Amino acid sequence: GQQLNQSPQSMFIQEGEDVSMNCTSSSIFNTWLWYKQDPGEGPVLLIALYKAGELTSNGRLTAQFGITRKDSFLNISASIPSDVGIYFCAGVSYSSGSARQLTFGSGTQLTVLP
Amino acid sequence: NAGVTQTPKFQVLKTGQSMTLQCAQDMNHNSMYWYRQDPGMGLRLIYYSASEGTTDKGEVPNGYNVSRLNKREFSLRLESAAPSQTSVYFCASSEIRWRDRGQYEQFFGPGTRLTVL
Numbered sequence: 534g535q536q537l538n539q540s541p542q543s544m545f546i547q548e549g550e551d552v553s554m555n556c557t558s559s560s561i562f563n564t565w566l567w568y569k570q571d572p573g574e575g576p577v578l579l580i581a582l583y584k585a586g587e588l589t590s591n592g593r594l595t596a597q598f599g600i601t602r603k604d605s606f607l608n609i610s611a612s613i614p615s616d617v618g619i620y621f622c623a624g625v626s627y628s629s630g631s632a633r634q635l636t637f638g639s640g641t642q643l644t645v646l647p
Numbered sequence: 648n649a650g651v652t653q654t655p656k657f658q659v660l661k662t663g664q665s666m667t668l669q670c671a672q673d674m675n676h677n678s679m680y681w682y683r684q685d686p687g688m689g690l691r692l693i694y695y696s697a698s699e700g701t702t703d704k705g706e707v708p709n710g711y712n713v714s715r716l717n718k719r720e721f722s723l724r725l726e727s728a729a730p731s732q733t734s735v736y737f738c739a740s741s742e743i744r745w746r747d748r749g750q751y752e753q754f755f756g757p758g759t760r761l762t763v764l
Contacts, residue, residue, distance in 0.1 A: 542687075566752070575651070575737050575755030576690070621689060634705070635753060637689035 536560075539622055539638030546612055547646050554620060554641045555606040562624030565598050565605040566635070570619045579620075580607070612645050619643070649673055651756035653738050659762045660728045668723040668759050670738030678741045679721035680705075680753065681713060683734040690737060696721055728763045735760050 539556045546552055556565070564583050568576035580591050582598035582605060589596055595608045605622055622638040651672045660666055672679065677698045682690040692705030694713040702713050710732060712724045721740075725732060739753040 537689075539689075573757070575739075575757050577755070578752050581752060634692060634695065635690075637691070639687055639689045 537622060537624055537636055537638040539641060541641060542639070543642040543644070545644045545646060548612060548614060550612055552609040552612055552616070552643060553606060554622075555604060556622035556624075556638045557604040558624060558636075559603065560624070560626075561602040562626065562636075563602075564625035565596070566623040566625065567594075567596050567605070567607045568621045568623060570621065570640075572618070576621055609643075612643075614645050614647065617643060617645050651738055651740055651754055653736075653756040653759050655759060656757070657760045659764065660725075661764050662729060664728050665724070665726050666728065667725075668736055668738075668761075669720070670722065670756060671720045672738075672740040672754070673719065674740060674742070674754065675718070676740035676742040676754075677718070679715065680739040680741070681711075681721070681723045682737045682739065683707065683732075684737060684758070685734050693723065693736075725761075728761075730763045733761060733763045 537556050537558050566581050567579045569579050570576045580589050580596040585598055585602045586600045587598040593610045597606055599605055619640045619642050621640050623635040626634050654669045680695040681693040684690045691707050693707055693711050694705055696702045696715040699718045702715055714722045736759045738756045741753045
Protein backbone atom coordinates (compact mmCIF):
# COMPACT_ATOMS: atom_id res chain seq x y z
CA GLY A 534 0.00 0.00 0.00
CA GLN A 535 0.90 3.64 -0.09
CA GLN A 536 3.31 4.89 2.56
CA LEU A 537 4.24 8.30 3.83
CA ASN A 538 7.60 9.11 5.38
CA GLN A 539 7.22 11.93 7.89
CA SER A 540 10.18 13.66 9.49
CA PRO A 541 11.39 14.45 11.97
CA GLN A 542 9.82 12.00 14.42
CA SER A 543 10.21 14.46 17.27
CA MET A 544 11.38 18.01 17.85
CA PHE A 545 12.31 20.00 20.93
CA ILE A 546 12.36 23.74 20.29
CA GLN A 547 12.47 26.97 22.27
CA GLU A 548 9.38 29.14 22.42
CA GLY A 549 9.54 31.70 19.61
CA GLU A 550 11.48 29.50 17.21
CA ASP A 551 10.23 28.45 13.80
CA VAL A 552 9.50 24.78 13.05
CA SER A 553 9.54 22.82 9.82
CA MET A 554 8.41 19.25 9.14
CA ASN A 555 7.76 17.34 5.95
CA CYS A 556 6.27 14.26 4.37
CA THR A 557 7.42 12.36 1.32
CA SER A 558 5.88 9.49 -0.60
CA SER A 559 6.73 7.21 -3.49
CA SER A 560 3.13 7.64 -4.71
CA ILE A 561 1.27 10.63 -6.05
CA PHE A 562 -1.55 12.05 -3.93
CA ASN A 563 -4.41 14.24 -5.08
CA THR A 564 -4.70 16.12 -1.81
CA TRP A 565 -2.44 16.69 1.20
CA LEU A 566 -3.78 17.38 4.67
CA TRP A 567 -2.05 18.42 7.89
CA TYR A 568 -3.61 17.49 11.25
CA LYS A 569 -2.70 18.23 14.86
CA GLN A 570 -3.48 15.87 17.72
CA ASP A 571 -3.52 17.05 21.32
CA PRO A 572 -3.02 14.47 24.10
CA GLY A 573 -6.14 12.37 24.64
CA GLU A 574 -7.94 13.89 21.66
CA GLY A 575 -8.61 13.04 18.04
CA PRO A 576 -6.73 14.74 15.19
CA VAL A 577 -7.96 18.16 14.09
CA LEU A 578 -7.48 19.44 10.55
CA LEU A 579 -5.08 22.41 10.27
CA ILE A 580 -4.55 22.90 6.54
CA ALA A 581 -5.76 21.23 3.35
CA LEU A 582 -3.89 21.44 0.03
CA TYR A 583 -5.59 20.52 -3.23
CA LYS A 584 -3.25 21.56 -6.04
CA ALA A 585 0.39 20.84 -6.83
CA GLY A 586 2.53 23.84 -5.92
CA GLU A 587 -0.16 25.33 -3.70
CA LEU A 588 1.04 27.33 -0.70
CA THR A 589 -1.55 27.89 2.03
CA SER A 590 -1.39 29.71 5.36
CA ASN A 591 -3.52 29.44 8.48
CA GLY A 592 -2.29 32.00 11.01
CA ARG A 593 1.27 31.08 11.95
CA LEU A 594 1.07 27.86 9.94
CA THR A 595 2.12 27.57 6.31
CA ALA A 596 1.97 24.39 4.23
CA GLN A 597 2.89 23.58 0.66
CA PHE A 598 1.82 20.86 -1.77
CA GLY A 599 4.97 19.70 -3.57
CA ILE A 600 5.16 20.24 -7.31
CA THR A 601 5.78 16.53 -7.89
CA ARG A 602 2.64 15.71 -5.80
CA LYS A 603 4.77 13.33 -3.74
CA ASP A 604 5.64 15.62 -0.86
CA SER A 605 4.40 18.36 1.43
CA PHE A 606 5.83 20.47 4.22
CA LEU A 607 4.43 22.35 7.20
CA ASN A 608 6.04 25.39 8.81
CA ILE A 609 5.09 26.89 12.15
CA SER A 610 6.44 30.35 12.84
CA ALA A 611 7.11 31.89 16.25
CA SER A 612 6.12 28.78 18.21
CA ILE A 613 4.11 29.09 21.43
CA PRO A 614 3.46 26.54 24.22
CA SER A 615 0.04 25.54 22.84
CA ASP A 616 1.71 24.30 19.64
CA VAL A 617 2.74 21.20 21.60
CA GLY A 618 1.25 18.02 20.17
CA ILE A 619 1.61 15.49 17.40
CA TYR A 620 1.42 16.73 13.82
CA PHE A 621 0.34 14.32 11.10
CA CYS A 622 0.45 14.63 7.36
CA ALA A 623 -2.09 12.70 5.33
CA GLY A 624 -2.37 12.03 1.62
CA VAL A 625 -5.71 11.51 -0.05
CA SER A 626 -6.39 9.00 -2.80
CA TYR A 627 -9.59 9.20 -4.73
CA SER A 628 -11.52 5.95 -4.69
CA SER A 629 -14.93 5.05 -6.02
CA GLY A 630 -17.99 6.66 -4.51
CA SER A 631 -17.84 9.58 -2.12
CA ALA A 632 -15.41 8.11 0.41
CA ARG A 633 -11.84 9.28 0.33
CA GLN A 634 -9.12 7.18 1.90
CA LEU A 635 -6.38 8.89 3.88
CA THR A 636 -2.85 7.57 4.26
CA PHE A 637 -1.25 9.01 7.38
CA GLY A 638 2.36 9.72 8.17
CA SER A 639 3.73 8.44 11.48
CA GLY A 640 3.60 11.88 13.08
CA THR A 641 5.98 14.53 14.42
CA GLN A 642 5.91 15.01 18.19
CA LEU A 643 6.54 18.69 18.91
CA THR A 644 7.67 19.93 22.31
CA VAL A 645 8.00 23.66 22.94
CA LEU A 646 10.30 24.64 25.78
CA PRO A 647 9.66 27.92 27.64
CA ASN B 648 -23.41 20.25 17.38
CA ALA B 649 -21.41 17.53 19.09
CA GLY B 650 -19.56 16.53 15.88
CA VAL B 651 -18.31 12.94 16.14
CA THR B 652 -18.93 11.11 19.42
CA GLN B 653 -17.51 7.76 20.50
CA THR B 654 -18.34 5.40 23.34
CA PRO B 655 -16.81 4.13 25.51
CA LYS B 656 -13.74 6.31 26.16
CA PHE B 657 -11.82 3.49 27.85
CA GLN B 658 -12.23 -0.28 27.85
CA VAL B 659 -10.26 -3.23 29.20
CA LEU B 660 -10.99 -6.68 27.80
CA LYS B 661 -9.66 -10.16 28.36
CA THR B 662 -8.43 -12.17 25.40
CA GLY B 663 -11.37 -13.78 23.64
CA GLN B 664 -14.01 -11.34 24.87
CA SER B 665 -16.13 -9.42 22.40
CA MET B 666 -17.24 -5.81 22.35
CA THR B 667 -18.69 -3.13 20.10
CA LEU B 668 -17.35 0.40 19.79
CA GLN B 669 -20.01 2.94 19.00
CA CYS B 670 -19.69 6.06 16.84
CA ALA B 671 -22.22 8.71 15.89
CA GLN B 672 -21.99 11.96 13.93
CA ASP B 673 -24.47 14.82 13.73
CA MET B 674 -23.04 16.60 10.68
CA ASN B 675 -25.19 14.70 8.15
CA HIS B 676 -22.05 13.26 6.52
CA ASN B 677 -22.34 10.39 4.10
CA SER B 678 -18.95 8.76 4.74
CA MET B 679 -17.67 7.31 8.01
CA TYR B 680 -14.40 5.60 8.95
CA TRP B 681 -12.73 3.56 11.67
CA TYR B 682 -8.99 3.91 12.36
CA ARG B 683 -6.59 2.48 14.89
CA GLN B 684 -3.60 4.40 16.21
CA ASP B 685 -0.53 2.64 17.53
CA PRO B 686 2.64 4.35 18.82
CA GLY B 687 4.93 5.49 16.03
CA MET B 688 2.59 4.25 13.28
CA GLY B 689 0.16 7.06 12.66
CA LEU B 690 -3.44 6.11 11.96
CA ARG B 691 -4.39 3.08 9.91
CA LEU B 692 -7.77 2.58 8.29
CA ILE B 693 -9.71 -0.48 9.46
CA TYR B 694 -13.03 -0.13 7.63
CA TYR B 695 -14.99 2.64 6.01
CA SER B 696 -18.50 3.29 4.80
CA ALA B 697 -18.86 5.51 1.77
CA SER B 698 -22.59 5.88 2.33
CA GLU B 699 -25.42 4.34 4.30
CA GLY B 700 -25.73 0.68 3.39
CA THR B 701 -22.16 0.18 2.17
CA THR B 702 -18.98 -0.86 3.96
CA ASP B 703 -15.49 -1.64 2.67
CA LYS B 704 -12.25 -2.94 4.10
CA GLY B 705 -9.37 -0.63 4.74
CA GLU B 706 -5.71 -1.37 5.37
CA VAL B 707 -6.07 -3.54 8.53
CA PRO B 708 -9.55 -5.17 8.64
CA ASN B 709 -8.66 -8.59 10.07
CA GLY B 710 -10.32 -9.33 13.42
CA TYR B 711 -12.95 -6.60 13.01
CA ASN B 712 -16.47 -6.21 11.68
CA VAL B 713 -18.50 -3.07 11.12
CA SER B 714 -22.13 -2.06 10.82
CA ARG B 715 -23.46 1.14 9.29
CA LEU B 716 -26.65 1.23 11.32
CA ASN B 717 -28.01 4.38 9.67
CA LYS B 718 -26.56 7.60 8.29
CA ARG B 719 -25.51 8.79 11.75
CA GLU B 720 -24.06 5.66 13.30
CA PHE B 721 -21.14 3.36 12.43
CA SER B 722 -20.09 0.65 14.89
CA LEU B 723 -16.93 -1.45 15.10
CA ARG B 724 -17.07 -4.95 16.58
CA LEU B 725 -14.29 -7.13 17.93
CA GLU B 726 -15.66 -10.69 18.02
CA SER B 727 -12.74 -12.28 19.86
CA ALA B 728 -10.32 -9.69 21.20
CA ALA B 729 -6.57 -10.32 21.02
CA PRO B 730 -3.70 -8.44 22.72
CA SER B 731 -2.60 -7.20 19.26
CA GLN B 732 -5.82 -5.20 19.16
CA THR B 733 -4.72 -3.05 22.09
CA SER B 734 -4.82 0.41 20.54
CA VAL B 735 -6.61 3.73 20.39
CA TYR B 736 -9.57 3.61 18.01
CA PHE B 737 -10.83 6.68 16.19
CA CYS B 738 -14.02 7.17 14.25
CA ALA B 739 -14.22 9.87 11.60
CA SER B 740 -16.75 11.24 9.14
CA SER B 741 -16.56 13.28 5.97
CA GLU B 742 -18.51 14.85 3.19
CA ILE B 743 -17.33 16.09 -0.17
CA ARG B 744 -17.80 19.85 -0.44
CA TRP B 745 -17.57 21.07 -4.01
CA ARG B 746 -16.66 24.64 -4.79
CA ASP B 747 -14.44 25.46 -7.73
CA ARG B 748 -12.66 22.17 -7.09
CA GLY B 749 -13.11 19.13 -4.92
CA GLN B 750 -12.48 19.65 -1.22
CA TYR B 751 -12.10 17.08 1.47
CA GLU B 752 -11.92 16.93 5.23
CA GLN B 753 -12.32 14.17 7.78
CA PHE B 754 -13.57 15.03 11.26
CA PHE B 755 -12.42 12.80 14.09
CA GLY B 756 -13.99 11.72 17.36
CA PRO B 757 -12.11 11.76 20.69
CA GLY B 758 -11.11 8.09 20.51
CA THR B 759 -11.60 4.88 22.49
CA ARG B 760 -8.61 3.52 24.39
CA LEU B 761 -8.79 -0.27 24.36
CA THR B 762 -6.54 -2.62 26.29
CA VAL B 763 -6.73 -6.38 25.73
CA LEU B 764 -5.09 -8.47 28.44
